[in-house]
Amino acid sequence: MVHWTHAERLWQGQALMVEPHQGFAYAAGAGFRVPVGLGVTLMPLRHPYEAALQARSLAMTTGHPVVAGFGPGARPFQQSLLAEPYSSPLTLAREYLTAVRGLLDGALVDTNGVYVSGHMALPSFPAPKVEVGLGVLRAGMARLAGEVADVAITWMTPAAYLRDTVIPAVTEGAKGPIGPGPG
Template sequence: MQLSETEKVVTAYSVLLPFLPRRPEQVLPYAALVQWTRAQRLWQGQALYVEPHQGFAYAAGAGFRVPVGLGVTLMPLRHPYEAALQARSLAMATGQPVIAGFGPGAKQFQRGLLGASYTSPLTAAREYLTVIRRLLDGDIQSAREGEYFGCGAELAAFPAPRVDIGLGVLRPGMARLAGEIADVAITWLTPASYLRETVVPALREGAEAAGRPVPRLTAIVPLALNRPGHTAAEVALASNAAHIRAPHYIDMLRRSGVDVAGDDPLTHAAALIKGGAFLSGDLLDIAAQLADYRVAGVDEVVLNVTGVCNVSGPQAAMEELKTLLAELA
């Protein structure tokens, strides 16, 4: 099935690694996919097996030097100096620009690593990203201390491809903060209507308050083509079972009109589809739904076929990505 040029409407398509790699060589086929297709970037969320920076550096060493995005790594895992150093090191290893996305993570994760959760995740994120930006820019004011983070050291200057700083965004407060200080706002499981009506206006509000351009918007979008043997709700649940149990995702989904009340996970997964948080259908259906992301103001859509990988395996996920990229990108 071929799409018309008017149906290929999103500015850029990228690829999410659809599983948590346990060996670095598992990253290579997806890096190769980005290198050999029109996909713009390879993305990975936080992983606690093969750490994303190291997996991407391994791929670069194997010859696949592609643009990458970290969407998102979790702030409690590393000091902002280490975060800036790792992100720039990755840019130097790949020879490509890097989007280094960060987020505070769930409160339980914060308590597990730090002993206590951030009283104000917004303040913590503001301080964290501010220190990283100053370090990467060589700003001598990077020694300023905050409530959660500060840094009295400088990052040794050295030429490297640009590192853009991203902030994980689910709700209006974090979106306004991204508008103030981030290069890229990164969303996950957010319906296009919610981006248009809530996230993008908050991004603009924050940017206007700071007197700066509105940051780019990257949406990591879970989706699947119709497939025999599995209902769309089963694939959606396989993709997002953890997210629909997390309080911050539940709150975002309810704000967006997705009914995740009750205790039945499969019912919740069906609600994701009905509410536009998980896209399904044939190629034309998905193209039409992705067009809504462009209208909402999204600059980059990251194709997330984790559900396909979980129900049908990595080979099926790879074939799905190839099909989508061939027709959409």
């Protein structure tokens, strides 16, 4: 569709049958090299280092910019993988996206957070740009997306909710840091 229509990017959400990074890499290997977006992959499935590495690898494989969107997933999913759901998805998202963005920017990320810790850097290598996105369902995550993400990613969101809640919250977050607040 991206080759044959006015679509700008091919999107895939998290899947548990064919993982989206591998699906897009397979498509690129088959000759379908188009801009792609991951909207969203789930944070409990991968460390931020692997998330940044996979996103950059996908940009290199496709030869196009990538939007790498992340989200904490539903509480039951978190609990099934982690024994307990995240006590603060906002704190998780802030730490996770800050680490991923730093790694993609070539920075040495040295962090000791509640959810993300490490002393890490990706080896430098030229690649198309990777924009970091955050899955947004409510105003708190939208504010955080405005602060720390390049892109806010919604799903099945009514236009009125986007207009009245999401866009104002993203705009507010883009003006400066917010507190961690309840997740």
